[in-house]
Amino acid sequence: MLILAPSILAADFKNLGQQVTDTANAGARYIHLDVMDGAFVPSISFGMPVIASLRSCTDRIFDVHMMVEEPGRYISDIKAAGADLICVHAEACRHLDRTVNQIKEAGLKAGVALNPATPLSVLDCILPELDMVLIMTVNPGFGGQKFIPYTLEKVRNLRSMIKQRGLETDIQVDGGVTCDNVRDLIEAGANVFVAGSAVFKGDAAANTRKFLDIFEEYER
Numbered sequence: 503m504l505i506l507a508p509s510i511l512a513a514d515f516k517n518l519g520q521q522v523t524d525t526a527n528a529g530a531r532y533i534h535l536d537v538m539d540g541a542f543v544p545s546i547s548f549g550m551p552v553i554a555s556l557r558s559c560t561d562r563i564f565d566v567h568m569m570v571e572e573p574g575r576y577i578s579d580i581k582a583a584g585a586d587l588i589c590v591h592a593e594a595c596r597h598l599d600r601t602v603n604q605i606k607e608a609g610l611k612a613g614v615a616l617n618p619a620t621p622l623s624v625l626d627c628i629l630p631e632l633d634m635v636l637i638m639t640v641n642p643g644f645g646g647q648k649f650i651p652y653t654l655e656k657v658r659n660l661r662s663m664i665k666q667r668g669l670e671t672d673i674q675v676d677g678g679v680t681c682d683n684v685r686d687l688i689e690a691g692a693n694v695f696v697a698g699s700a701v702f703k704g705d706a707a708a709n710t711r712k713f714l715d716i717f718e719e720y721e722r
């Protein structure tokens with residue numbers, strides 16, 4: 503199944519609840535929540551109180567992308583705020599296996615994110631434990647950046663690695679995803695698509711439907 507995960511980073515924060523409701527009602531299955539600590543990435547975004555207050559707007563999957571050093575410190579708080587899925591960066595975890603297990607033991611789905619320049623080999627041991635791998639298609643830290651073309655090959659290689667091992671791990675892509683490049687990403691093997699600017703700049707419901715129409719071309 504092809505899934506759209508609108509990133510609220512690009513939303514109008516004074517109408518955040520309405521923006522989330524608009525994209526969810528238009529058919530987005532996930533809501534992507536970018537937590538940034540000003541240390542792992544240069545920006546500071548939002549944290550638990552914002553996630554908790556949005557929880558009452560929708561029952562869609564809350565997909566929390568932790569751009570935070572040692573995110574294991576926050577798993578129980580992020581769960582309490584309403585997360586369904588937590589993705590941590592391999593580059594931010596000294597003990598990645600322990601952090602992934604903390605997420606799973608909390609009863610949540612677990613993902614590992616890789617920066618564009620981080621090789622797939624870091625997933626060698628942990629891959630069978632994961633529900634999702636997030637391939638960053640920009641350098642994390644900001645919305646509205648340009649898609650980095652070499653990450654397409656990385657998605658292709660990851661999909662064959664997953665197939666070879668007989669796994670069914672989701673591949674999420676995040677950064678600079680638009681209606682113009684999403685077909686290439688689908689064909690490379692991604693199945694969860696984060697889009698911030700491409701959904702929330704303009705009419706969020708109409709932009710959501712544009713992505714879903716493209717997904718339908720592949721699901722028919």
Ligand SMILES: O=C(CO)[C@H](O)[C@H](O)COP(=O)(O)O
Binds near residue numbers: 643645700
């Ligand atoms: O993780 C992120 C940034 O680090 C965001 O999810 C991402 O940038 C989405 O925004 P856009 O679609 O505008 O690139």
Ligand SMILES: [Co+2]
Binds near residue numbers: 535
């Ligand atoms: Co993100």
